[in-house]
Amino acid sequence: MCLILFAVNPDPEFQLVVAAxxxxxxxxxxxxxxxxxxxxxxxxxxxxxxxxxxxxxxxxGRFAAVTNFAETPxxxxxxxxxxxxxxxxxxxxxxxxxxxxxxxxxAHEYRGFNLVISDGNGVYYYSNRNQKILxxxxxxxxxxxxxxxxNWPKVNTARVDLQKTETRHFQSEELFALLAERGTDEPHxxxxxxxxxxxxxxxxxxxxxxxxxxFEERRFNPDGEQKSASxxxxx
Numbered sequence: 001m002c003l004i005l006f007a008v009n010p011d012p013e014f015q016l017v018v019a020a021x022x023x024x025x026x027x028x029x030x031x032x033x034x035x036x037x038x039x040x041x042x043x044x045x046x047x048x049x050x051x052x053x054x055x056x057x058x059x060x061g062r063f064a065a066v067t068n069f070a071e072t073p074x075x076x077x078x079x080x081x082x083x084x085x086x087x088x089x090x091x092x093x094x095x096x097x098x099x100x101x102x103x104x105x106x107a108h109e110y111r112g113f114n115l116v117i118s119d120g121n122g123v124y125y126y127s128n129r130n131q132k133i134l135x136x137x138x139x140x141x142x143x144x145x146x147x148x149x150x151n152w153p154k155v156n157t158a159r160v161d162l163q164k165t166e167t168r169h170f171q172s173e174e175l176f177a178l179l180a181e182r183g184t185d186e187p188h189x190x191x192x193x194x195x196x197x198x199x200x201x202x203x204x205x206x207x208x209x210x211x212x213x214x215f216e217e218r219r220f221n222p223d224g225e226q227k228s229a230s231x232x233x234x235x
Contacts, residue, residue, distance in 0.1 A: 002067040005162045009138040018206040019175040033217035052083020061120035064089045069112025070145035080109045096124040100133045152188035179203045211235045
């Protein structure tokens with residue numbers, strides 16, 4: 001169960017601030033965040049099994065992130081990889097609305113997903129479980145494995161905590177701290193998932209402005225201990 005918290009145009013410096021957890025099988029082959037050799041302007045982790053990314057940015061100011069949808073998998077499984085939704089946008093030059101109209105035409109070819117993208121001129125959201133293209137207004141948002149701003153405890157509380165970090169100018173340590181909350185016994189309360197086989201593999205903070213970006217990825221062992229980190233600053 002992934003979690004993406006983000007602020008759209010929260011202040012004059014930042015167009016987009018993102019704090020996100022990637023939850024996945026610890027055994028799934030993954031490349032850590034870096035610039036892609038075949039697309040050197042694109043920065044993000046890479047799923048080595050399907051080839052796409054769950055979250056990435058470009059030096060031109062594009063951003064994309066995807067989560068899956070909590071549901072019983074359809075039968076048969078749709079053929080396309082959800083990681084291509086993000087990587088195709090980051091590789092291309094289409095505006096957000098035009099890109100999402102193209103995605104909408106093929107929405108049935110993917111398992112359930114939520115997609116957040118920005119081309120530097122606006123932030124947009126789309127899910128193939130409601131098939132609505134939404135341009136997001138300035139504000140604070142939370143996304144997990146239901147529709148945007150669903151009524152899950154971890155989404156509600158984390159969105160409030162994200163807004164509180166604005167007063168301290170979105171300090172990275174505070175953003176990582178809010179992602180690290182382990183929750184309670186209440187369903188869907190844990191932001192950080194512990195599990196020997198499946199859990200939070202990486203936490204990422206991204207801050208995008210007109211002059212460039214800050215990108216930090218921290219990676220974790222199955223016991224929740226940080227094992228490595230990477231920081232990238234552009235501009």
